[in-house]
Amino acid sequence: MSRIAETFARLxxxxxxxxxxxxxxxxxxxxxxxxxxxxxxxAGASLFELGMPFSDPLADGAxxxxxxxxxxxxxxxLASCIETVAALxxxxxxxxxxxxxxxxxxxxxxxxxxxxxxAAAGGDGWIIPDMPPEESAELHAASAAHGLDLIMFVxxxxxxxxxxxxxxxxxxxxxxVSLTGVTGxxxxxxADLSGILDRVRRVSDLxxxxxxxxxxxxxxxxxxxxxxxxxxxxxxIARLEGLPAADLVSGAVDFVADLLxxxxxxxxxx
Numbered sequence: 332m333s334r335i336a337e338t339f340a341r342l343x344x345x346x347x348x349x350x351x352x353x354x355x356x357x358x359x360x361x362x363x364x365x366x367x368x369x370x371x372x373x374a375g376a377s378l379f380e381l382g383m384p385f386s387d388p389l390a391d392g393a394x395x396x397x398x399x400x401x402x403x404x405x406x407x408x409l410a411s412c413i414e415t416v417a418a419l420x421x422x423x424x425x426x427x428x429x430x431x432x433x434x435x436x437x438x439x440x441x442x443x444x445x446x447x448x449x450a451a452a453g454g455d456g457w458i459i460p461d462m463p464p465e466e467s468a469e470l471h472a473a474s475a476a477h478g479l480d481l482i483m484f485v486x487x488x489x490x491x492x493x494x495x496x497x498x499x500x501x502x503x504x505x506x507x508v509s510l511t512g513v514t515g516x517x518x519x520x521x522a523d524l525s526g527i528l529d530r531v532r533r534v535s536d537l538x539x540x541x542x543x544x545x546x547x548x549x550x551x552x553x554x555x556x557x558x559x560x561x562x563x564x565x566x567x568i569a570r571l572e573g574l575p576a577a578d579l580v581s582g583a584v585d586f587v588a589d590l591l592x593x594x595x596x597x598x599x600x601x
Contacts, residue, residue, distance in 0.1 A: 385432050
């Protein structure tokens with residue numbers, strides 16, 4: 332059983348949903364991720380989505396765009412993201428860690444090489460928002476060969492027949508995009524969140540994890556009524572932006588601890 336599967340099985344037994352923070356590798360400083368991930372794991376975060384900086388983050392809103400640009404200025408690239416995963420494992424991080432980003436850096440690095448290196452570093456998979464299932468064969472095969480999960484996306488606008496095709500290729504969990512548009516904190520969750528989750532559950536037994544727009548404990552609690560996990564990205568990045576260096580880790584821990592109040596709600600997941 333993979334680290335991802337073990338994590339969701341354990342959380343189901345505990346009656347909790349997964350809280351998955353997103354952190355841009357190398358933001359706000361090049362080494363910040365090495366301090367933030369262990370602290371947030373100790374605070375109760377279940378999995379980590381680690382952003383690979385890229386010049387054209389087309390699925391991301393202004394907050395993550397700023398973080399990505401800062402990380403690029405700090406000299407972070409795909410190779411250093413993989414090195415960060417290895418360093419975090421060496422520091423004792425046990426939670427699943429997935430690299431999130433865009434396909435062009437993997438093509439330049441080499442898809443097979445990237446998968447081999449990420450697996451050797453102790454990574455668990457990829458989240459690639461600009462990778463449509465019709466073009467995922469090479470990355471899917473290389474990921475599977477190295478024991479990595481390739482996370483697939485379903486959006487509110489995805490038709491049922493396409494959901495079935497996506498579910499047939501998915502592993503680890505399915506990323507449910509809660510709304511149309513780019514990433515960014517929102518005041519409220521989609522009124523039809525349960526509807527899209529029900530549509531996916533008809534064709535998949537994988538855990539369903541909701542992202543885009545989640546920014547508060549109330550949002551996490553709302554997600555927990557229907558799904559298996561919640562991803563919090565822009566709201567956490569925005570919190571980090573406003574913190575002095577001396578308070579970076581403690582401020583992030585306080586924010587995640589507050590969100591975990593929502594994660595304790597009974598899950599409607601698998």
